Amino acid sequence: KQEVTQIPAALSVPEGENLVLNCSFTDSAIYNLQWFRQDPGKGLTSLLLIQSSQREQTSGRLNASLDKSSGRSTLYIAASQPGDSATYLCAVSSGGYQKVTFGTGTKLQVIP
Amino acid sequence: EAQVTQNPRYLITVTGKKLTVTCSQNMNHEYMSWYRQDPGLGLRQIYYSMNVEVTDKGDVPEGYKVSRKEKRNFPLILESPSPNQTSLYFCASSLKVSFTEAFFGQGTRLTVV
Numbered sequence: 172k173q174e175v176t177q178i179p180a181a182l183s184v185p186e187g188e189n190l191v192l193n194c195s196f197t198d199s200a201i202y203n204l205q206w207f208r209q210d211p212g213k214g215l216t217s218l219l220l221i222q223s224s225q226r227e228q229t230s231g232r233l234n235a236s237l238d239k240s241s242g243r244s245t246l247y248i249a250a251s252q253p254g255d256s257a258t259y260l261c262a263v264s265s266g267g268y269q270k271v272t273f274g275t276g277t278k279l280q281v282i283p
Numbered sequence: 284e285a286q287v288t289q290n291p292r293y294l295i296t297v298t299g300k301k302l303t304v305t306c307s308q309n310m311n312h313e314y315m316s317w318y319r320q321d322p323g324l325g326l327r328q329i330y331y332s333m334n335v336e337v338t339d340k341g342d343v344p345e346g347y348k349v350s351r352k353e354k355r356n357f358p359l360i361l362e363s364p365s366p367n368q369t370s371l372y373f374c375a376s377s378l379k380v381s382f383t384e385a386f387f388g389q390g391t392r393l394t395v396v
Contacts, residue, residue: 172342175325205385214287214373214387260326269333270341271316275325 177274194261289388306374
């Protein structure tokens with residue numbers, strides 16, 4: 172059974188810092204991995220999708236990497252802003268790609 | 284506007300009283316799924332559907348039913364709700380049968396007393 176872990180559970184940084192969020196998974200036979208953002212009282216917003224054959228994806232100040240062999244993904248946020256404050260979740264599609272397993276998330280606070 | 288709509292957003296009910304949470308998407312997506320989110324446990328998949336009349340269990344399907352009679356709708360049914368089903372529920376859809384670039388609803392906060 173796939174298990175997804177995100178460390179740390181919470182992170183507080185001053186505005187302008189570059190930061191890295193971590194996601195690890197136990198079964199490397201994945202179809203894809205996605206990073207989501209969740210704001211309080213709202214649904215999830217897809218940030219980046221990495222297919223199993225890819226190593227990284229970039230969107231603006233966000234860069235996500237994938238190392239299937241080690242079961243790890245990182246989300247790099249450059250020049251953090253207070254508007255980046257949210258909970259970040261990673262999700263792995265595996266087991267025939269229809270099944271999705273989420274991590275428990277990292278709650279990020281960017282202090283002005 | 285592309286969106287996934289869940290109703291209701293908030294619901295308080297009593298143990299054993301059947302309820303349905305509706306989910307509708309306007310993007311002609313094939314894949315739809317339901318999740319529950321609990322503190323410390325993250326989001327867990329309840330059921331998913333790859334197309335009309337095609338549904339399958341996720342990781343925590345006990346106590347829930349779903350149906351997919353139309354492509355746009357994927358209701359979640361609790362035949363006899365219990366307090367351990369108190370949770371925040373999310374519906375999601377994606378174009379392809381692979382959960383790519385999923386769109387999520389706003390969530391339904393359910394309390395069973």
